[in-house]
Amino acid sequence: MALRAIGRVESPLRDKADAPRQGDEGAPDAWLVFEPGVAAGLRDLVPGTPMLVFTWLDRADRDVLVTHPRDDLSRPPTGVFSTRSPDRPNPIGLHLVDVLEIDGLRVRVRNLEALDGTPVVDLKPVLGPER
Amino acid sequence: MALRAIGRVESPLRDKADAPRQGDEGAPDAWLVFEPGVAAGLRDLVPGTPMLVFTWLDRADRDVLVTHPRDDLSRPPTGVFSTRSPDRPNPIGLHLVDVLEIDGLRVRVRNLEALDGTPVVDLKPVLGPER
Numbered sequence: 718m719a720l721r722a723i724g725r726v727e728s729p730l731r732d733k734a735d736a737p738r739q740g741d742e743g744a745p746d747a748w749l750v751f752e753p754g755v756a757a758g759l760r761d762l763v764p765g766t767p768m769l770v771f772t773w774l775d776r777a778d779r780d781v782l783v784t785h786p787r788d789d790l791s792r793p794p795t796g797v798f799s800t801r802s803p804d805r806p807n808p809i810g811l812h813l814v815d816v817l818e819i820d821g822l823r824v825r826v827r828n829l830e831a832l833d834g835t836p837v838v839d840l841k842p843v844l845g846p847e848r
Numbered sequence: 849m850a851l852r853a854i855g856r857v858e859s860p861l862r863d864k865a866d867a868p869r870q871g872d873e874g875a876p877d878a879w880l881v882f883e884p885g886v887a888a889g890l891r892d893l894v895p896g897t898p899m900l901v902f903t904w905l906d907r908a909d910r911d912v913l914v915t916h917p918r919d920d921l922s923r924p925p926t927g928v929f930s931t932r933s934p935d936r937p938n939p940i941g942l943h944l945v946d947v948l949e950i951d952g953l954r955v956r957v958r959n960l961e962a963l964d965g966t967p968v969v970d971l972k973p974v975l976g977p978e979r
Contacts, residue, residue, distance in 0.1 A: 718851035718904050718967065720938050755937060757913040761930035771940055773849050782888040798971040799892035806886060807851050807969045809902055809940065836849065838938045840929040 720773055722836035723758075724751035724822075730832050733776065744830040749837055751822040759840075762819050770812040771839035772831050777808035810835070813843070851904055853967035854889075855882035855953075861963050864907065875961040880968055882953040890971075893950050901943040902970035903962050908939035941966070944974070 728747035749770065751759060762768075781804035786792040797805045814826035859878035880901065882890060893899075912935035917923040928936045945957035 718853070718906075718969070720849035720851060722849070723937050755913060755929075758928040758937070760914075760927040762927070763930075769942070771938070771942075775849075782886060783891075796891040796893070797889040798886075799894075799973055801972055801975075805970065806854050806889070807902070809970050811900070811902075811942070811972065838849070839936065839940050841932055841942065842930055 720836075720838045722752070722773070722838065723755045723840075724749050724837040726750075726772065726829065726831045726833060726835040726837060728829065728831065728833045728835075730830070732832065744828050746817065746825055746827055747829040747831070749824040749826060749829075749840070751824070751837070753822060756822060759819070759822070759824070762816060762824065764816050764818055766816050767843050768814055768816055768826070769841045769843060770810075770814050770826065770829060770831075770837060771841070772810035772812065773836040773838050774803040774808035774810045774831070775836060776803075776832065778804040779806055779808060781805060809838070851967075851969045853883070853904070853969065854886045854971075855880050855968040857881075857903065857960065857962045857964060857966040857968060859960065859962065859964045859966075861961070863963065875959055877948065877956055877958055878960040878962070880955040880957060880960075880971070882955070882968070884953060887953060890950070890953070890955070893947060893955065895947050895949055897947050898974050899945055899947055899957070900972045900974060901941075901945050901957065901960060901962075901968060902972070903941035903943065904967040904969050905934040905939035905941045905962070906967060907934075907963065909935040910937055910939060912936060940969070
């Protein structure tokens with residue numbers, strides 16, 4: 718079960734302290750920069766459509782099973798599978814973005830809260846044919 | 849970027865020919881059977897809530913970049929990132945399910961179209977705190 722990076726995130730977000738917790742809390746536009754080897758898979762992307770971007774949150778702590786609220790101490794610790802915390806056994810990031818622009822292997826998106834350099838591992842339509 | 853199985857799908861769906869293309873096209877109820885090592889992460893699951901299950905579609909073909917419609921030859925081949933085909937470079941399955949019942953490490957869900965034995969790699973709320 719080895720993931721391969723199919724691309725990388727290019728973003729002004731450089732470290733965790735910069736990152737908003739949800740994409741719609743003010744993430745700047747970012748680029749997905751794909752590997753040449755997957756170009757054929759990109760050919761039907763359409764600007765203006767929502768897509769799901771899957772990333773590998775490579776700066777996450779994979780040993781966390783119970784998370785502690787970052788800034789609200791009145792909230793109790795929570796089992797990690799009931800949160801969207803990046804710190805979890807398999808730190809797969811799931812991001813609902815809007816595709817803004819496609820320029821060859823570069824795809825500009827809105828609402829991606831991933832850090833610069835984060836590996837991209839998949840891209841799927843929100844709903845589409847499974848075949 | 850090595851995924852670890854945190855559990856397995858237990859389902860009457862045994863092979864690809866049985867599987868509906870979307871969970872809401874008649875997938876039977878299934879169980880997620882988690883590893884003892886991740887038990888603490890499950891403790892806040894609540895029956896009746898929708899959840900996102902991430903699987904590793906271990907019977908997929910990872911070399912596919914362009915898919916051909918399975919049963920509608922009038923549709924053109926499509927770049928795989930514009931489809932939900934399991935055959936793709938990183939065959940991560942994303943399934944929107946309803947949690948029906950929790951019995952220790954076993955979680956019964958509705959609308960999971962994954963095959964019996966499929967590795968489970970993550971479980972997230974549809975929307976929740978990222979912390």
